[in-house]
Amino acid sequence: MTVKVAINGYGTIGKRVADAVSVQDDMEIIGVAKTRPNFEAFMAKKKGYDVFAPEDRIKGMEKANLEVEGSIDDMLERADVVVDCTPGGIGEKNKSIYEKAGVKAIWQGGEDHELAGCSFNAQSNYEEAIGRDFVRVVSCNTTGLCRVIKPLDDEFGVNKARVTLMRRAADPGDIKKGPINAIVPNPIKLPSHHGPDVKTVLPGIDIATTAVKLPTTLMHLHTVNMELNSECTAEEVEALLARQSRVRFVGQGITSTAEVMEMARDMNRPRCDMWENCVWNESITIYEGELYFFQGIHQESDVIPENIDAIRAMMEIEKDGTKSVSKTNKAMGI
Numbered sequence: 001m002t003v004k005v006a007i008n009g010y011g012t013i014g015k016r017v018a019d020a021v022s023v024q025d026d027m028e029i030i031g032v033a034k035t036r037p038n039f040e041a042f043m044a045k046k047k048g049y050d051v052f053a054p055e056d057r058i059k060g061m062e063k064a065n066l067e068v069e070g071s072i073d074d075m076l077e078r079a080d081v082v083v084d085c086t087p088g089g090i091g092e093k094n095k096s097i098y099e100k101a102g103v104k105a106i107w108q109g110g111e112d113h114e115l116a117g118c119s120f121n122a123q124s125n126y127e128e129a130i131g132r133d134f135v136r137v138v139s140c141n142t143t144g145l146c147r148v149i150k151p152l153d154d155e156f157g158v159n160k161a162r163v164t165l166m167r168r169a170a171d172p173g174d175i176k177k178g179p180i181n182a183i184v185p186n187p188i189k190l191p192s193h194h195g196p197d198v199k200t201v202l203p204g205i206d207i208a209t210t211a212v213k214l215p216t217t218l219m220h221l222h223t224v225n226m227e228l229n230s231e232c233t234a235e236e237v238e239a240l241l242a243r244q245s246r247v248r249f250v251g252q253g254i255t256s257t258a259e260v261m262e263m264a265r266d267m268n269r270p271r272c273d274m275w276e277n278c279v280w281n282e283s284i285t286i287y288e289g290e291l292y293f294f295q296g297i298h299q300e301s302d303v304i305p306e307n308i309d310a311i312r313a314m315m316e317i318e319k320d321g322t323k324s325v326s327k328t329n330k331a332m333g334i
């Protein structure tokens with residue numbers, strides 16, 4: 001069975017999900033929806049994707065010489081599952097359209113957990129998404145946290161996690177957000193929403209987070225601190241994280257997120273994406289019984305393989321999460 005996938009919202013996340021679907025052998029892109037005839041719409045066309053648009057935008061698109069296949073309703077008619085990658089808060093409004101079309105839907109981390117009723121991270125709760133109609137793939141930060149908390153909890157038990165998130169202010173192609181010359185505690189009222197978001201996937205975890213925005217576009221950086229239930233050494237933690245397929249150790253002179261991105265360029269990764277958590281293994285420390293380490297999270301791309309696994313679980317084409325993760329990784333080159 002080849003699953004027919006539609007992408008609604010072809011921006012930072014949408015275009016990456018489309019390309020990741022295209023390299024899998026059990027799913028295909030049947031169309032992507034754009035609202036504006038901008039360069040991304042023309043690039044989608046050039047890549048061979050059928051472009052759809054909201055009914056009232058089609059004329060404008062055609063006026064700009066962009067060939068449109070039809071409306072979003074037309075696109076949904078052809079699809080088994082739609083991956084909604086519209087800006088946070090917009091996806092919610094699309095739920096009734098998807099219900100009416102009888103199509104399964106995946107939303108992204110900008111939407112609330114309640115919208116889908118299932119928040120997803122492949123290595124943490126794949127089984128929960130099997131056969132579901134609606135799933136939300138959690139945000140880049142939450143994905144990055146789940147990927148390390150889940151195995152540490154399984155192996156040693158996480159008594160509590162305390163994380164400081166240093167967040168990029170904007171994506172590289174985003175000219176509207178900031179700051180460009182300040183460090184912004186955000187939110188000022190603590191703890192931040194990221195901890196509760198992790199609990200939508202891993203409800204049993206005691207986690208609290210703080211977050212600041214920094215004038216950079218290159219990745220988020222997490223300072224992770226945990227109290228574990230069983231005594232362990234830094235070497236044991238390092239060995240455990242080394243076994244996680246979506247965790248990559250960085251060192252060899254990499255001392256910043258800029259160098260991580262440069263390595264992704266050197267690896268010829270598409271769009272210089274870094275799908276894995278980048279953990280500085282040298283930073284893994286047990287100090288007075290508590291675990292500490294740094295990890296970098298590439299906000300534009302770490303959720304992409306998770307969307308692929310969510311499709312497989314919802315469509316029930318693979319019931320074993322470990323097998324889906326391996327298949328996704330192999331096809332994408334992780």
Ligand code: NAD
Nearest residue numbers: 009010011012013085086087088108109110111140299300
């Ligand atoms: P984006 O702004 O880059 O892309 C959104 C796309 O949706 C744009 O192409 C826009 O033209 C289109 N769009 C806007 N309104 C639309 C509508 N009504 N119907 C159809 N398309 C519409 O946004 P993004 O960064 O890709 O974020 C998408 C989702 O992914 C959000 O929920 C966000 O929180 C989440 N997310 C973003 C990142 C990130 O770092 N960019 C990381 C993880 C998750």
